[in-house]
């Protein structure tokens with residue numbers, strides 16, 4: 001078993017109360033969540049499927065590798081659990097180690113085999129903003145750009161920065177998923193998303209409260225993936 005506490009390297013800044021909460025949360029993960037959670041990742045190109053979450057745990061979001069959950073008594077913390085067969089929790093831990101602490105990113109307070117306990121970011125992913133018809137101001141994009149610049153200054157390589165991995169919170173931008181930031185090969189996802197924002201969203205869509213249904217958003221997502229595969233091969 002391997003573990004890490006953020007307090008180990010930021011100088012023990014957590015209070016005793018916070019440490020006790022963390023310890024209780026870890027106990028609940030082992031006793032209540034993990035034994036009864038039913039989740040699988042049938043396809044690494046699509047989000048994991050969660051069939052059962054034991055009370056009082058709640059599902060907060062899913063990605064292609066992991067499900068993210070919170071406990072109602074510890075609402076400021078989330079647990080990111082990698083699905084069976086999906087690797088990457090140790091790399092994600094290393095990314096958080098390098099980021100230390102920055103307002104546009106989460107923080108990791110604890111990690112062990114296949115799960116991480118992270119600071120909860122209160123925001124709406126840009127993907128969900130499109131679904132809910134929420135206006136995305138330019139400041140959100142600028143904040144994310146600045147956050148990615150900070151990540152580069154920490155020796156990281158922003159990667160896989162797409163609409164489900166960035167959030168808007170009170171008109172500011174946040175980066176919610178840093179799991180691939182050790183991958184050195186170039187990734188154009190954020191550059192492409194920014195182009196779409198400035199060339200399409202701002203002039204055409206930002207004036208209407210257009211709510212885009214999930215099947216259309218998913219179609220855009222898979223068409224983009226196909227476009228990149230074909231285009232990058234040339």
Ligand SMILES: Nc1ncnc2c1ncn2[C@@H]1O[C@H](COP(=O)(O)OP(=O)(O)OP(=O)(O)O)[C@@H](O)[C@H]1O
Nearest residue numbers: 061062063064065066068106118119120121164177
């Ligand atoms: N710290 C957090 N605070 C609040 N919500 C979060 C947090 N981390 C993740 N989420 C939610 O859970 C979803 C899935 O998490 P995440 O993107 O980290 O999973 P993933 O499997 O690594 O994703 P990907 O498919 O991009 O690799 C996010 O889109 C977001 O909605």
Ligand SMILES: [Mg+2]
Nearest residue numbers: 063164165177
């Ligand atoms: Mg993600």
